[in-house]
Each structure stands twice: as C-alpha cells, then as structure tokens.
Amino acid sequence: MNAPLLRARALTKRFGGLTAVADLDLEVHAGEILGVIGPNGAGKSTTFNMIAGATAPTAGSIDFDGAPIAGRPPHEIAARGIMRTFQHNQPFAGLSLAENVMVGMHTRFSAPLWKLIAGSRAAQRAERDARARAEALLDFVGLAEQRADDVGTLSFGQGRLLEIARGLAGEPRLMLFDEPAAGLTPAECERVAAIIRDIAARGIAVLLIEHDMRFLMALAERVAVLNFGRKIAEGAPAAVRADPAVLAAYLGSPAGDAHA
Template sequence: MILLQTSALTMRFAGLVAVDAVDLAVDAGSIHALIGPNGAGKTTMFNLISGLLPPTSGAISLDGADITALPAYARAGRGMARSFQNIRIFASMTVLENVLTGLHASIAPGLAAILLRLPRFRRQEIDAVSRARAALDLVGLATRAGDRAAALAYGDQRRLEIARAIAGNPRLLLLDEPAAGMNPAESSALADLIRRIRDAGTTVLLVEHDMGFVMRLADRVTVLNFGRRIADGAPADIRRDPTVITAYLGAKVAARLNAA
C-alpha cells in the first residue's frame, strides 16, 4: 500500500527547475531513501511534501487523499512530521517542552478548558507529558528532559529533533540528513533508532548523503539528479545502476570504472 505519492511534482524557482516532474511512491511501513548529488532537489522535495513550499505543478497525496493545497500545519494534523537538515529546535525551551510542542497537532484543548483548567485540559497535559517522556526515552534523552535545549550537544540536538517529530506517532516521518556530522558509532545507533521507529508503525522517508547508511537501512531508494528522478528501486540495484554511478562520479570516472 502506498502512503505517500507525488505525481509529476514540479518546483520552478526563477530560472531554475529545482524539482522536475518527480513521481515518488513511498510504501506504508517502509524506510525509503531519497538520494542524489548536492543540488539534486532533495530538500526542495521535502519542503514540497511537508507543505513549506507550494509546488509550481503536480500533486501530492497522503494515504490516497490529495494534500497538495494543504498548509504545513494541516499536514502535521494528518500525521506528517519532519526534521530539518540544519537543526531547528526551540533553543530557549526545555527538552521536554520541545517534545511537547511536537504533540501540538494531537492536543487541541479549547481556550475555555485552558483558562478554567477543566479536567479535560489536565488529562491532556498529563497524557502529553507521558507521551513526550516516552519519545525522549526512545531516543535516549530521558535524563535531559528538564535541561534547556540549547545546552544539548550537537548529536543530542539531532536526537531531540527526532523525538519531537515522533512524539505524536506520525504516519509519515521525513528525516532530512539525520546522520549528518555523526561518527560511525552514532550513525549506527541512529540506524537502529530509525528501524525501531519504523517497526512502531511509522513510515520513514529520509534524505541522506552517507551511502553506507542508506544502503544498510533503506528498503527502497529513489535517486534525483538536477531535479529529475533518474532511478528508483532496491538498494542493491541502485548501487549497480550506471546512470546513478555516472550522476555521482561523472561520465569519465564511470567509464573508467566500467573498463576496469
């Protein structure tokens, strides 16, 4: 079953086609990787899918429903969550408050319930805190709940971003270069975490430059180059695909590799 689908998705900036008629189908329950050289349009794809950019043309559907016209906040309400390539945590809030904010789409107390501190409001807060703590537990940040987010080390901030994104049990999780700047031990722990998130029922679409990481983790890989989809398939096939090798290494090196 396909959870996320883009059809002929196109994003044109003045004079540049960043995403060019890309068809992408992400199977429910899979870990799907989006790869490509720098400037291939991967982050633009993410911004289109999460609703931060309105596409020039094409359509996006989530679980069969067309969401092309929905603003970002409404897509979050439909079970979509994401992390960012450059970390965007709320630095002045505590670690726990950051994750609680990630639950915003799933708690909707009315103003009256908040002002009157109705039982419904209290229940929701208690429930939210326990869900947030569970997410922190999963990423291994449970002991840092009360610290200011800005005080966390780089790798921990990345994990906090993931905790904030998964706290609401999203159907689709978009991870933009989650392993960037991590050492091998950290990225292997991250791969385990992503598998656990998938096993808990969340479909994962990720952009990543670390090929070893992608090949070990992904069920399916889509390759972009200059905004176009140039390949799509299982990791083992992608690794052997001549168009992909050419895109990454250039035609000359690829030819020399073939000759050798």
C-alpha cells in the same frame, strides 16, 4: 500490495528559470523506508518541502492516504500525520527537552478545545498526559535522563535525537528525515539508524534523504536517485549503486570513465 500511503505524481518545482524538481513520481508504503539520494542541488530537500507543505509545487500532485495535499499549509499536513526533521536542528531555546517534545504534540490539539478547557482539571490532566508521553519519547531516543535539562546543554548529536522525538510527538504516519546522520559520530549514526528502523517497524512510513551511503544502504529497502531534479534510478540499494547512470551522476563523468 496495499495502496501506497504517499503517492506523488509528476511533481515539479520551478524557482524562476531553475527547475529544482522535474516530473517526479514517488510512492511510499506504511512501514517502508524509502531512501532518496542524489548529488548536491539534486532537489531532495525541495521534494521534502513540497510534501511537508513548506513550499507549493509548481505542478503535479501529492496524495496522502488517498487525500490530495499538494499546496496545503504545513500545519494541515502535520495534522494529517506527516512530520519531518530538518537538515539543521531547530529546537526551541530556553525550554527543557520534555517541553520541546510537548510543543511537537500541539499539531494534534485543536486550539478551540484548548480555550475551552484551559485552567480546568481536564487541562491539567491533558498536560500531565502530554508530559508522560514526552518522557516516553525521550526514553525511546535515549534522552530520558536529560529530560529536564535546557536544550542549550545538548551536544549536536543529542540535538538530532531530540528532533526525532519532537517529530514523533506529532504521531506521524510518515516521517521525513533530511540527512539525519550528517555531523554525527559513528556511534551516534548507529543509534539513529536503530531508531529509524524501530520507527518503520511501528508501521510508520519513512522517507530518508542521506549522503552517507553506508548508512542509507543499511536501512533502505528501496532507493530513488535524483539528479538535477529528475529521478534517474530507483530500486534495491545494491542495484542502484551499480547503475551506470547513478555512477555517472555522482562522478560527473560518463559511466565508462567511472569503471576506468
């Protein structure tokens, strides 16, 4: 098999006396969907925060495409090709959908270049191209008709779709999804699942945190299970779901009781 696109080794995050993530190894390949599950407080979002650069690991390494990225700032990590969606939608208020997606593209433009070409024909062309790409991404997630609308008019589920389009605007090679199905209707869940499948089919690596087991099991080829910051199981969804340690973690009781 090819080298993994993302490789975390012995990743650890402590907040004071609390170890949120402990000695975690993770690997994701291009085009693969890796699920990450675990009870509340297991360290899933903290793991994403470290990969995306929102928080620096206390210890351990993260390599992306062979380069060390642990502790690098979020804008540098985004520019390298790691984008995320959040557990809660975070659109830019007062802008249209298309403009929100265009903001997501700026991770790929260097500021000095913009200064150089500002106001020029080249800048106008760049903006036209950006708008066309934004509209293509909105079409991809099913929001093409609302492209000129203010983000304030979106339903919760549409806001989630916009978040995905904004993430894709950064041309990621790895997408991090933190509970993308949370709060969605069943029809919206289906839509998001199909989009995530399409994203992986384009060769983008996907890390997917999800509490909705059915949603996750239908998407992920491999699942890693965290509990109190440690990886307690990893493998095919069906095997992981039947793992006694996983059952015990979810039920908060010895595995024997789970079967009783």
